[in-house]
Amino acid sequence: MIAYDFFVAPFIEFAFMRRALAGALALALGAGPIGVFLMLRRMSLVGDAMAHAILPGAAVGFLLSGLSLFAMTAGGLIAGFVVALLTGLVARATELKEDAALATFYLLSLALGVTIVSIKGTNVDLLHVLFGNVLALDDETLLLIAANATISLVVLALIYRPLVIECVDPGFMRSVSRAGGPAHLAFLALVVITLVSGFHALGTLLAVGIMMLPAAIGRFWARDITLMITIATVSGIVSGYAGLLLSFHAGVASGPAVILVAGAFYVASLLFGRVGGLLRQLFPGRHLEA
Amino acid sequence: MACALQFRNVTLGYDRHPAVHHLDGEVNAGALVAVVGPNGAGKSTLFKGIVGALKPLAGRIDRDGISPQDIAYLPQAAEIDRSFPINVYDLVAMGLWRRTGAFGGIGGKARAFIEQAIAAVGLTGFEDRAISTLSGGQMQRMLFARLLLQDARVIVLDEPFNAVDAKTSADLFDLVQRWHGEERTVLTAMHDIEFVRANFPETLLLAREPVAWGRTPSVLTPENLLLARRMCEAFDEHAHECVAEVVA
Numbered sequence: 001m002i003a004y005d006f007f008v009a010p011f012i013e014f015a016f017m018r019r020a021l022a023g024a025l026a027l028a029l030g031a032g033p034i035g036v037f038l039m040l041r042r043m044s045l046v047g048d049a050m051a052h053a054i055l056p057g058a059a060v061g062f063l064l065s066g067l068s069l070f071a072m073t074a075g076g077l078i079a080g081f082v083v084a085l086l087t088g089l090v091a092r093a094t095e096l097k098e099d100a101a102l103a104t105f106y107l108l109s110l111a112l113g114v115t116i117v118s119i120k121g122t123n124v125d126l127l128h129v130l131f132g133n134v135l136a137l138d139d140e141t142l143l144l145i146a147a148n149a150t151i152s153l154v155v156l157a158l159i160y161r162p163l164v165i166e167c168v169d170p171g172f173m174r175s176v177s178r179a180g181g182p183a184h185l186a187f188l189a190l191v192v193i194t195l196v197s198g199f200h201a202l203g204t205l206l207a208v209g210i211m212m213l214p215a216a217i218g219r220f221w222a223r224d225i226t227l228m229i230t231i232a233t234v235s236g237i238v239s240g241y242a243g244l245l246l247s248f249h250a251g252v253a254s255g256p257a258v259i260l261v262a263g264a265f266y267v268a269s270l271l272f273g274r275v276g277g278l279l280r281q282l283f284p285g286r287h288l289e290a
Numbered sequence: 291m292a293c294a295l296q297f298r299n300v301t302l303g304y305d306r307h308p309a310v311h312h313l314d315g316e317v318n319a320g321a322l323v324a325v326v327g328p329n330g331a332g333k334s335t336l337f338k339g340i341v342g343a344l345k346p347l348a349g350r351i352d353r354d355g356i357s358p359q360d361i362a363y364l365p366q367a368a369e370i371d372r373s374f375p376i377n378v379y380d381l382v383a384m385g386l387w388r389r390t391g392a393f394g395g396i397g398g399k400a401r402a403f404i405e406q407a408i409a410a411v412g413l414t415g416f417e418d419r420a421i422s423t424l425s426g427g428q429m430q431r432m433l434f435a436r437l438l439l440q441d442a443r444v445i446v447l448d449e450p451f452n453a454v455d456a457k458t459s460a461d462l463f464d465l466v467q468r469w470h471g472e473e474r475t476v477l478t479a480m481h482d483i484e485f486v487r488a489n490f491p492e493t494l495l496l497a498r499e500p501v502a503w504g505r506t507p508s509v510l511t512p513e514n515l516l517l518a519r520r521m522c523e524a525f526d527e528h529a530h531e532c533v534a535e536v537v538a
Contacts, residue, residue: 040374161392165384168376168421171369175341176359176387176440223420225375 010248016135017248023137023145023201024240024258027194027210030149032233033156034194035211036218036225037187040167044212049106051195051207053083055113058129058199063120069140073196079109080192085185113204132203134244134254145197152190159183164225202255210236213262220273235265293354294319294444294475295340300349302332302339308347309335311499319354319443320473322466324480324490324506328522331496333479334366337446340477353444360388362442364433366449366479372422378432379417382408385439407435412461427458434462445469447478451485463489483510497521 011017038047057079061071083105117126137145156163162183166173173180198207218232243258250257271278295317302310310332317323325333338344339351342358353361383396383404390396396404408414411431416424424432430450437445447466451459467489469476480486486493486506493509495501497518502509 040371159392164376165387167371168374168381169368169370169384171365172384172436174343175361175363177391179392219375223375224377228375 006249007245010245016137017244019137019142020134020244020254021241023134023142024244025237026142026146026149027197027201028214028236028240029233030152030194031198031211032214032218032236033229034152034187034190035213035215035236036229036232037163037167038191038211039215039219040225044208044215046102047191047195047211048208049102049109050080050083050191051199051204052106052110052113054080054192054195054199054207055129055204056109056116058204059113059116062125062129063116069138069144069200073144073200076196076199077192080195081189083109085188110204128203130203130205131253132199132201132206132255134201134258135247137201141200145201148193148197152194155186155190159186163187202258206255206259209259209262210239213259213266214239217262217266217269220269220275220277223275235262239265292319293317293352294321295354295477296350296352298350298352300339300351301347302335302344303347304335306347309498310339310496313349313496313500315494315500315503317475317477319475320470321475321492322470322490323475323477324486324493325477325496326480326483326486326493326510326518327496327501328519330498331518331522332498333496334448336496337363337365337448337477337479340444340446356443360442361444361446362437362440363445364437364447364450366452368433370421370429372424372429374422375420377418377420378408378413378424379404381421382432382435382439385436385441388440388442403439407438410438410465411435427454430454430458430462434465438465442474444475445477447476449479449481452481483515486510 011021035047038044054076057075057077058072059075060079061068061073061075065071113129114126117129121129159182162173162177162179166180166183170180194211195207198210201207202210214232214236215228217235218228218230221231222228239262240258243261244254246252246261247254247257269277272280274280293316297313297315300310300313301308302313309330313336325336327333335344339346340353340358341361341363343363383400385407386396386400386403390400405414405417408417411434413428413431413435416428416432421429421432434450437447450462450466454462466476466478478490480490487510490506492504493506494503495509495514495518498521501518501521502511502514
């Protein structure tokens with residue numbers, strides 16, 4: 001019974017915990033595969049920059065109509081898409097390196113977003129925007145997160161083959177089809193809607209955490225992309241559940257708790273991972289017959 | 291005999307600077323052509339033009355009604371991300387794109403094709419290996435297996451035997467000859483002049499402009515090779531507008 005009280009009861013007794021769990025699960029389902037592709041495309045920091053790029057848009061929504069789901073989501077989506085499209089176009093059309101352009105850009109976005117929120121809001125609002133509040137998800141927000149996860153998974157299934165080929169061998173993709181470019185843009189759009197979900201649950205500063213940490217965990221356990229995506233998604237789900245428990249029992253902030261649990265899994269994978277983990281590199285075992 | 295490719299006064303280049311200048315001629319269907327020339331002669335540029343990756347600055351390339359996407363192309367430095375978590379089997383299977391597209395399934399018949407292609411390049415047993423574990427020669431074998439599956443009428447290979455050992459290049463050249471036997475059109479950029487003399491019936495000697503094109507013995511003469519080397523002078527930053535172009 002002690003185990004039941006510890007692991008299950010919080011979710012049975014408290015509706016807000018059930019909502020938080022549902023939100024975390026939906027978020028992890030959508031974010032796992034997206035994070036893996038971001039990592040494999042070497043765009044981990046691009047995801048981070050985009051999460052910050054959402055902020056000014058969400059902040060303008062907040063300025064106009066307070067903590068309204070619709071206004072903040074619409075503002076965030078618009079800002080995110082503008083950035084995603086510009087980034088995609090600039091990277092494809094010019095010689096400019098993506099990282100430098102994005103670094104300046106995301107610092108500006110963050111500063112702009114925080115300034116806009118501080119014009120009207122309180123420190124509580126600012127905390128909400130920066131770190132989200134997974135324990136206070138209302139029905140609409142929960143639906144939004146679930147809908148975004150669904151869209152993500154369906155669209156990803158549709159563009160999966162061209163996206164994988166575009167990642168492995170963009171030259172080959174160009175030589176057999178024109179689907180590579182649209183697949184890349186569709187993928188960037190999925191990144192944005194997943195980040196908007198993450199923004200509501202975990203805030204602008206941690207939204208990327210639920211995408212990138214599970215992806216990095218997957219990388220240490222799988223040599224095959226299918227398995228990597230599965231591991232990433234499962235570890236995202238487990239982190240969400242365990243993080244909420246940690247938050248409940250230890251009384252710490254829920255968003256950071258989720259990310260910290262994922263971080264603990266990441267450190268463990270870094271050390272013990274089957275594929276390129278540190279211990280594996282230090283003690284590879286005896287080599288096999290030639 | 292039908293032409294697979296026709297070049298009509300084709301000029302290809304970058305930023306208006308021509309890298310291949312005023313190329314005229316045709317490649318017969320089923321021909322096996324070596325494209326030879328010093329570094330910077332425009333071989334890769336010509337191939338990019340053939341597969342539609344580079345638009346001609348002037349002139350036309352006719353492909354006998356087939357789209358550039360139906361030409362199988364092996365670039366000199368494939369842009370493959372070797373750290374990507376994918377195995378040999380799945381990468382070779384990409385060659386079926388023309389038949390499967392983004393959504394088509396890969397059934398039993400397609401699987402048999404994939405296995406045959408992997409066997410034909412001598413990589414049987416490597417199906418489940420991650421591509422990051424392959425050597426340079428095995429990598430090239432894998433890319434040839436993918437070319438096999440593309441089943442293209444026109445195949446363009448940019449220096450496919452560079453940086454692979456003699457055994458690998460001999461095995462892979464067997465495939466090129468098999469394609470030739472199946473009356474596919476094959477263009478191959480080559481550096482090894484002796485190998486070209488021994489194995490290619492037709493040669494295009496390129497030095498930014500075509501130096502000679504025809505039967506290999508009549509093309510690869512000492513005079514032509516010397517001429518090609520001299521013609522490949524540096525890229526002139528301050529080149530004037532091409533007079534031939536202005537007059538035309």
